[in-house]
Amino acid sequence: MSKLLSIIIPVYNEEESLPHLTPRLDALIALLEGNVAVEVWLIDDHSTDKTAFLLRAICDENPAYHFIRLAANSGSHIAILAGLQQCHGDCAVILAADLQDPPELIPEMLEQWRENNHVVWAVRSQREGLSRTEIFMANLFYRLLNTFSEVKLPPTGADYSLIDRVVINALLQSVTANPSLALDVARLGFNQVEMPYVKAERKYGVSKWNLRKKLTAFADAFVSISFMPLRLMSYLGMTVSAIGFAYAILIVIFRLTGIVQVDGWAALMIVVLVFGGIQMIMLGVIGEYLWRTLEQSRKRPMYFIEASSEDGDSHAQKAPSSQETLPE
Numbered sequence: 001m002s003k004l005l006s007i008i009i010p011v012y013n014e015e016e017s018l019p020h021l022t023p024r025l026d027a028l029i030a031l032l033e034g035n036v037a038v039e040v041w042l043i044d045d046h047s048t049d050k051t052a053f054l055l056r057a058i059c060d061e062n063p064a065y066h067f068i069r070l071a072a073n074s075g076s077h078i079a080i081l082a083g084l085q086q087c088h089g090d091c092a093v094i095l096a097a098d099l100q101d102p103p104e105l106i107p108e109m110l111e112q113w114r115e116n117n118h119v120v121w122a123v124r125s126q127r128e129g130l131s132r133t134e135i136f137m138a139n140l141f142y143r144l145l146n147t148f149s150e151v152k153l154p155p156t157g158a159d160y161s162l163i164d165r166v167v168i169n170a171l172l173q174s175v176t177a178n179p180s181l182a183l184d185v186a187r188l189g190f191n192q193v194e195m196p197y198v199k200a201e202r203k204y205g206v207s208k209w210n211l212r213k214k215l216t217a218f219a220d221a222f223v224s225i226s227f228m229p230l231r232l233m234s235y236l237g238m239t240v241s242a243i244g245f246a247y248a249i250l251i252v253i254f255r256l257t258g259i260v261q262v263d264g265w266a267a268l269m270i271v272v273l274v275f276g277g278i279q280m281i282m283l284g285v286i287g288e289y290l291w292r293t294l295e296q297s298r299k300r301p302m303y304f305i306e307a308s309s310e311d312g313d314s315h316a317q318k319a320p321s322s323q324e325t326l327p328e
């Protein structure tokens, strides 16, 4: 029996990319024929353009292609998890729809997989079409994560990878409500290798990651791996209170000895402002952890499937079995 490779592709408003994507995948499937069988899972992250229509046409035409459409835009991490839950492969490659990560790299990744590696990271050695600030921000993101956690990611980032079935199963069992996939995979262990490649410029459509999404992803990643902010907060709190306490004693001494030279207004304002600010920051940090705990304890399904290539009519409402809850 030949092995099955699942290619998982999150798709959000990619009507411009899709016509370029499928020929490249078709060529890859033909190349791998007799070697590994391929199934492609396209996860429509509730696109608002012609994507849904195109996906249905693609899947109708070629039985190797499948799609599911999520009921709400949930972000590529959740879309990918939805795909991993649907796929049947002995291994899966996670690929973006915009062809910034060349599918032609997959045979080489499969080689690495055959050599008993469970996770093959395609690591961008170079990125085309990004401004210096963007590269700086991306590198800062990964450097901060690596500094503050025991989990190590490739320092230039990782969003293209192949994972073995054991890793897929482990991942699906261990993800939390605000997933940060690369970290969740890196944390699992198993045999992980890196493979350099050049990340191309986006040729079709525009990046779907705005600043807000990027900041959210960073907060998710950071909170997911590191208790450092909470700990720093306690240290800061202790230091500031110690200084405050010492100052209070001084004031009492000054008062008792009659050397009261405190310029009341200024001192008071400084204390109020500085301490107010620090308390706000601390509450914010606690809040970040707290609301994630709340999200997690709610145990709400991460996504719902609105339609899929398996159900014929795209407007057909599926029975409640279409609710997908990730195992805990």
Ligand code: UDP
Pocket (backbone or CB within 6 Å): 009, 010, 011, 012, 013, 014, 045, 073, 074, 075, 076, 079, 095, 096, 097, 098, 100, 206, 207, 208, 209
């Ligand atoms: N994507 C998604 N949901 C979103 C945003 C993006 O499924 O809310 C998909 C997108 O269609 C693409 C992949 O995630 O296939 C990577 O997104 P993008 O290329 O916009 O990110 P960038 O390459 O700029 O990091």
Ligand code: MG
Pocket (backbone or CB within 6 Å): 096, 098, 100, 202, 207
């Ligand atoms: Mg991209």
